[in-house]
Amino acid sequence: MGYQAFTVQDAIERVRTLGLIGNEPVTAEEIGDGNLNLVFRIHAGDQHLILKQALPYAKVVGESWPLSLERAWIEQSALKEFAKVAIPFVPRVYHASKEEAFTVMEDLSHLTIVRAGLLEGEKYPLLAEHIGSYLARTLFYTSDFALGPVAKKQIARQYYNPDLCDITEKLIFTDPFYDAETNAIEAGLEAEVDRIWNDAELKREVAKLEALFITKGDALLHGDLHTGSIFASAEETKVIDPEFAFYGPFGFDVGQFIAHLFFAAYPDYDRLREERIKDIDTFWLTFASTFKALWEREAVEPFRSADGLVEDVLSTILQDALGFAGCELIRRTIGLAPVADLEQITDPTVRLERKRHALRLGAALIKRRTECKTFTDLRNFDVTEELSR
Ligand SMILES: Nc1ncnc2c1ncn2[C@@H]1O[C@H](COP(=O)(O)OP(=O)(O)O)[C@@H](O)[C@H]1O
Numbered sequence: 001m002g003y004q005a006f007t008v009q010d011a012i013e014r015v016r017t018l019g020l021i022g023n024e025p026v027t028a029e030e031i032g033d034g035n036l037n038l039v040f041r042i043h044a045g046d047q048h049l050i051l052k053q054a055l056p057y058a059k060v061v062g063e064s065w066p067l068s069l070e071r072a073w074i075e076q077s078a079l080k081e082f083a084k085v086a087i088p089f090v091p092r093v094y095h096a097s098k099e100e101a102f103t104v105m106e107d108l109s110h111l112t113i114v115r116a117g118l119l120e121g122e123k124y125p126l127l128a129e130h131i132g133s134y135l136a137r138t139l140f141y142t143s144d145f146a147l148g149p150v151a152k153k154q155i156a157r158q159y160y161n162p163d164l165c166d167i168t169e170k171l172i173f174t175d176p177f178y179d180a181e182t183n184a185i186e187a188g189l190e191a192e193v194d195r196i197w198n199d200a201e202l203k204r205e206v207a208k209l210e211a212l213f214i215t216k217g218d219a220l221l222h223g224d225l226h227t228g229s230i231f232a233s234a235e236e237t238k239v240i241d242p243e244f245a246f247y248g249p250f251g252f253d254v255g256q257f258i259a260h261l262f263f264a265a266y267p268d269y270d271r272l273r274e275e276r277i278k279d280i281d282t283f284w285l286t287f288a289s290t291f292k293a294l295w296e297r298e299a300v301e302p303f304r305s306a307d308g309l310v311e312d313v314l315s316t317i318l319q320d321a322l323g324f325a326g327c328e329l330i331r332r333t334i335g336l337a338p339v340a341d342l343e344q345i346t347d348p349t350v351r352l353e354r355k356r357h358a359l360r361l362g363a364a365l366i367k368r369r370t371e372c373k374t375f376t377d378l379r380n381f382d383v384t385e386e387l388s389r
C-alpha cells in the first residue's frame with residue numbers, strides 16, 4: 001500500500017484492519033495541534049488509541065516546505081529504542097508502518113501536555129526528576145560509553161535525519177540571528193532584536209553551538225524536548241514526539257528542557273520564578289547523579305575510572321546545555337514556532353518585557369555558558385547585569 005494522507009475514516013479503517021479495534025461503534029477525530037503531523041484519536045468500546053501520521057511537508061508552513069516521510073520511521077524507531085532503557089517515560093507503540101508513515105500508540109489523554117497544564121496552574125511535582133532520569137538513561141545507554149564504539153556506530157547510522165536537523169539548524173541556530181523571513185518579531189521588540197543581530201560575540205558563540213550540534217554525535221537525542229512534547233500528571237510523565245531524533249551532542253536535549261522550564265515562569269514571573277529554578281536544580285541533580293551512577297556501574301569506556309573523567313563529561317554537558325538553552329530561548333521568542341507561555345500574556349507591556357527578558361537571558365547563557373562547570377556555578381549564575389543594561 002502506497003502513502004496517502006489519511007482522513008478520519010482512513011485512520012479508523014486502518015486500525016480496524018490491523019485488528020487493534022473490533023466492530024464496535026467508533027468515534028474518532030483529528031486532534032493534531034503540533035507543527036508537523038496529523039494525529040487521530042480513536043475510541044472503540046474500551047479501546048483508546050492514537051494514530052499519528054507524517055505529512056510530506058511541514059504543516060505549519062505548507063507544501064512549500066517539503067519534508068521526508070522517513071521521519072515517521074525515525075520517530076517509531078526512537079520510541080522503541082528509548083522504551084528499552086526508559087520504559088516508564090515512553091508511550092506504548094502498538095503498530096508502526098514505515099510505508100504509510102504512521103504509528104499507532106497508547107492514548108495518553110488521561111495526562112495533560114505539560115505546557116498547557118502549567119499554563120492552567122497544574123503542578124507536576126515529579127516532572128523534573130522524571131525528565132532528569134529519562135535523559136540520563138536515554139543519553140547514557142545510546143552513547144559510546146554504554147555501547148562501545150562499534151555497536152554505537154551501527155545504531156547511529158540508522159538515525160541520519162537530514163530534513164529535521166535542517167529545520168533545527170535553520171530555526172534555532174541561524175534565522176533568529178539574522179533578518180530572516182521565518183522570524184516573527186513583535187512590534188516594540190525591534191531595538192532588542194537589533195542588539196542581537198549586531199552582537200558579533202553572540203553570533204560567534206551561536207556558530208560554535210551550531211557546529212557542535214552538527215558534528216558531535218554523542219548519543220541518540222530526542223531532538224525536540226520542549227514542554228509540548230511531554231504528557232504528565234502528578235504521578236506520571238511520558239515523552240512523545242521524537243521525530244527529530246538523531247545522534248547529536250549530549251547537551252542538546254538537556255538544554256531544550258531547561259529553556260522551556262524558564263519559559264514556564266514567564267506567565268507569572270514573580271510567583272513562578274523560584275518554582276521553575278527549583279525544577280531546574282532538581283532536573284540537573286537527578287540527571288547528573290543518574291548519569292554518574294550508570295557510568296560507574298556500566299560504562300565500557302576504557303578510561304572510565306580515570307580520575308575526574310565523568311565529572312568533566314558532566315561539566316561539558318552542562319556548559320553546552322546552557323548554550324543550547326540560550327539559543328532555544330531566543331528562537332522561541334522571535335522565530336518561527338513561538339510558545340504559548342509568552343504569547344498568551346495578554347498585557348502587551350508585560351508580554352514585551354518578558355520577551356526582552358527571554359532574549360537577554362538567552363544571550364547571557366550563550367556567551368557566559370563556560371562559567372558553569374558545576375551545579376553550584378549553575379545556582380550562582382546571575383544575569384542581573386545583562387537584564388539591567
Ligand atoms: N499518545 C498521545 N496521546 C494523546 N494525545 C496525543 C498523543 N500523541 C499526540 N497527541 C496529541 O497530538 C498533539 C500533537 O502531537 P505531536 O506528536 O506533538 O505532533 P507534532 O509532531 O505535529 O508536533 C499533542 O499536542 C497531543 O495533543
Ligand SMILES: CSC[C@H]1O[C@H](OP(=O)(O)O)[C@H](O)[C@@H]1O
Nearest residue numbers: 034035036058060167171224337
Ligand atoms: C517547521 S517546524 C517548527 C518547529 O516545530 C517543531 O515542533 P513540534 O513538532 O513539537 O510541533 C519543532 O520544534 C520545530 O522547530
